[in-house]
Amino acid sequence: MGYISKSFKHLFGYRVARPGKEEQSEELRAIYEAKKGTLSKSDLEKVHIEHKQPYGGKWLKRRWLTLIAVNLLFVVSFYFDIQLLEGALTASRFVGFHMADLNSALQVILAYKVMVLNLFIGTVTVFLLWVLLGGRTFCSWACPYHLLAEWAEYLHLWLAKRKIVSDHSFNRKVRTVFYLLFVVLALVTGYTVFETLSPTGILSRALIYGPGLALLWVLALLAFEVFYSRRAWCRYVCPIGMTYGVVGVISPLRVTYNAEACHHEGDCRKVCLVPHVLDLTIRGGASQVHEDVGADCTRCGLCVDVCPTDSLKYEFKGLSKLV
Amino acid sequence: MSDQNSDQKPKAKKTPPKPGEKTRREFLRSGVLAAGVLGASLLGYYPVLQGSALRLRPPGAIKTPLDEQEFFASCIKCGQCVQVCPVYAIKLADITDGFGIGVPYIDAREQACDFSCDGLQCVLACPTGALTHDLNFPADTRMGLAELTRPDTCLAMQGQGFKGQARGADFKGVLRFSEVDRWNPIPLADHPFDLEICDLCVRLCPIEIRIAECAAEAENDEPQNTARVAQKIGNECPPRSAIKLVPMPSDDGVKRMQPVILDGCVGCGVCEMVCPPQIPSLTMNIKKTVDHPGGA
Ligand code: SF4
Ligand code: SF4
Ligand code: SF4
Ligand code: SF4
Ligand code: SF4
Numbered sequence: 001m002g003y004i005s006k007s008f009k010h011l012f013g014y015r016v017a018r019p020g021k022e023e024q025s026e027e028l029r030a031i032y033e034a035k036k037g038t039l040s041k042s043d044l045e046k047v048h049i050e051h052k053q054p055y056g057g058k059w060l061k062r063r064w065l066t067l068i069a070v071n072l073l074f075v076v077s078f079y080f081d082i083q084l085l086e087g088a089l090t091a092s093r094f095v096g097f098h099m100a101d102l103n104s105a106l107q108v109i110l111a112y113k114v115m116v117l118n119l120f121i122g123t124v125t126v127f128l129l130w131v132l133l134g135g136r137t138f139c140s141w142a143c144p145y146h147l148l149a150e151w152a153e154y155l156h157l158w159l160a161k162r163k164i165v166s167d168h169s170f171n172r173k174v175r176t177v178f179y180l181l182f183v184v185l186a187l188v189t190g191y192t193v194f195e196t197l198s199p200t201g202i203l204s205r206a207l208i209y210g211p212g213l214a215l216l217w218v219l220a221l222l223a224f225e226v227f228y229s230r231r232a233w234c235r236y237v238c239p240i241g242m243t244y245g246v247v248g249v250i251s252p253l254r255v256t257y258n259a260e261a262c263h264h265e266g267d268c269r270k271v272c273l274v275p276h277v278l279d280l281t282i283r284g285g286a287s288q289v290h291e292d293v294g295a296d297c298t299r300c301g302l303c304v305d306v307c308p309t310d311s312l313k314y315e316f317k318g319l320s321k322l323v
Numbered sequence: 324m325s326d327q328n329s330d331q332k333p334k335a336k337k338t339p340p341k342p343g344e345k346t347r348r349e350f351l352r353s354g355v356l357a358a359g360v361l362g363a364s365l366l367g368y369y370p371v372l373q374g375s376a377l378r379l380r381p382p383g384a385i386k387t388p389l390d391e392q393e394f395f396a397s398c399i400k401c402g403q404c405v406q407v408c409p410v411y412a413i414k415l416a417d418i419t420d421g422f423g424i425g426v427p428y429i430d431a432r433e434q435a436c437d438f439s440c441d442g443l444q445c446v447l448a449c450p451t452g453a454l455t456h457d458l459n460f461p462a463d464t465r466m467g468l469a470e471l472t473r474p475d476t477c478l479a480m481q482g483q484g485f486k487g488q489a490r491g492a493d494f495k496g497v498l499r500f501s502e503v504d505r506w507n508p509i510p511l512a513d514h515p516f517d518l519e520i521c522d523l524c525v526r527l528c529p530i531e532i533r534i535a536e537c538a539a540e541a542e543n544d545e546p547q548n549t550a551r552v553a554q555k556i557g558n559e560c561p562p563r564s565a566i567k568l569v570p571m572p573s574d575d576g577v578k579r580m581q582p583v584i585l586d587g588c589v590g591c592g593v594c595e596m597v598c599p600p601q602i603p604s605l606t607m608n609i610k611k612t613v614d615h616p617g618g619a
Contacts, residue, residue, distance in 0.1 A: 078406050090425075091401035091450045098450055104399050108451055111396035116452035119399070171353040181361060189368075190396050191422040196367040197360070201400055205415060205425055209402055214418035236353075237360055 007249045007295035013173035019287040047308040057305025089204035098122035103243040110186035135248015140300035144203040152222045167230045179239045248295040252317035255293040261309040268303035367421035376420040378428035382464035383446040383454035398453035400425025404445035412436040431592025438529045439499030462562030465612035467590030477604035478521035482577035485521040524594035530565035537561040563587030
């Protein structure tokens with residue numbers, strides 16, 4: 001299956017069938033074959049000890065720093081009136097250049113049905129930026145809700161380990177339904193309905209312009225994720241993630257998988273926000289020795305950090321491998 | 324899908340739900356989730372239909388006086404207008420405004436727009452045209468219309484003067500007083516008055532101030548300076564008068580004056596902000612403008 005069709009299937013919530021034997025390259029089949037019966041528990045323990053990269057690896061640190069810096073730049077810029085990054089995440093001006101969040105711009109265009117030049121320029125700029133940087137990279141490297149949801153996720157997992165809560169999954173197609181629903185609502189009602197709910201916009205504005213009652217909604221979402229369903233908003237609802245996901249389909253920045261040393265033990269799938277994109281790490285799940293992770297991946301790097309065999313890496317297509 | 328890995332082996336723990344049962348439950352849950360989120364988002368209609376989201380908006384807010392729908396639709400809720408305003412007149416609405424969340428408004432009694440930015444900075448900053456760029460000068464704005472809603476509290480109508488800080492010592496609002504500092508607005512509390520009869524609403528009306536400035540400039544202007552004249556015409560200089568005090572008939576010898584709103588009023592709210600009584604005599608009617616005095 002091609003990268004693009006795989007990415008769209010992931011994004012829209014469809015199941016990506018495991019590649020049949022005939023779809024797998026001979027080289028890969030030979031690797032799978034050679035691993036049969038050799039991947040013992042003690043082997044895995046050994047690589048785990050050697051790897052020593054539990055939670056909080058270098059990519060997590062870099063990412064949190066970046067996310068906090070981006071959001072703080074808005075705050076500092078307004079607070080000290082240095083006019084570096086004016087506005088909020090929904091739309092802003094970076095040293096004078098217009099930027100507009102793609103999903104917010106889409107909602108405005110659908111509701112208002114007019115697009116002025118500045119909004120057009122801002123939308124194109126941001127589109128190009130995230131094509132370059134990997135689409136859903138926005139989610140894990142810039143979205144303020146992502147950071148809170150990540151913390152809520154730790155709490156959820158901690159509670160789940162103690163059997164105090166359990167994860168209730170939803171059908172992933174429901175995100176596609178939501179996406180269409182918000183498009184139709186904006187078109188029909190003439191209001192940017194999604195913005196009323198968007199924790200991304202609410203948090204960004206609360207940081208810059210001061211807190212308000214809207215934060216209660218964000219708290220409710222976080223509580224839902226802690227006590228009922230892991231990462232529910234980002235996994236099953238948020239259209240922003242979907243919009244950037246689609247942009248990421250043509251992005252050259254990806255996480256890439258190498259099947260050679262992989263133990264198929266699934267450490268990566270346990271930490272991932274969108275584990276379906278890592279199905280290729282299941283034994284027999286890939287079709288090439290080197291294969292890219294689909295565009296629903298937020299490029300958060302948790303799997304890159306956690307993989308004990310270094311089988312997952314960042315890659316910028318066309319450039320030599322990063323790090 | 325991660326949760327449907329085909330290599331899941333049925334384990335003989337407790338009573339494991341059959342795969343079909345699991346899918347069915349997940350499907351039902353998803354339906355409930357969809358209904359829940361949809362319901363929550365449509366709650367945003369309530370304040371809009373109720374009219375509680377109707378507020379005084381920054382200059383250039385595209386709206387017909389009764390319908391803010393287009394303004395809500397076109398605003399991307401970024402607050403760039405908030406950031407450029409020198410008097411911090413603009414705030415962003417909270418979730419209690421439903422679909423109006425993140426949309427800018429002005430609470431005139433707390434801090435009105437006094438146009439001290441001169442060039443309508445908020446309009447220039449707006450990336451989506453929610454604050455329409457068709458607007459060039461303060462006198463062209465139509466935010467609402469001032470109304471004498473409480474004549475009983477008006478000091479001028481009782482023939483009273485005014486001495487001291489217009490809104491008391493604790494009032495945080497600022498205004499530009501050109502004679503003090505043309506570039507930096509100062510707290511209203513730092514500029515006390517001593518008036519024989521209260522005329523703050525007229526004296527501090529930014530439109531009236533512009534008319535006076537134009538008149539002063541015209542006096543010492545060289546008549547041959549055509550460029551200047553052209554600019555003035557463009558600037559609609561002088562604008563039409565917005566408010567004046569007219570003498571009231573009196574049989575007890577006390578001089579009383581009544582504020583009268585004229586067809587130059589733009590609804591900026593400065594008169595509402597500076598009006599000294601606890602309950603201001605003048606308030607902004609946001610459903611009317613001078614072009615639609617009947618409100619439609
Ligand atoms: S899916 Fe939405 S809320 Fe989640 S990180 Fe991405 S933009 Fe933010
Ligand atoms: S695949 Fe890796 S980088 Fe992508 S979202 Fe999952 S954990 Fe993050
Ligand atoms: S016109 Fe100027 S003073 Fe008035 S609200 Fe806009 S930025 Fe503020
Ligand atoms: S600048 Fe324009 S789009 Fe942004 S909040 Fe103000 S009115 Fe809305
Ligand atoms: S009369 Fe009041 S509302 Fe009207 S322009 Fe003057 S100060 Fe503004």
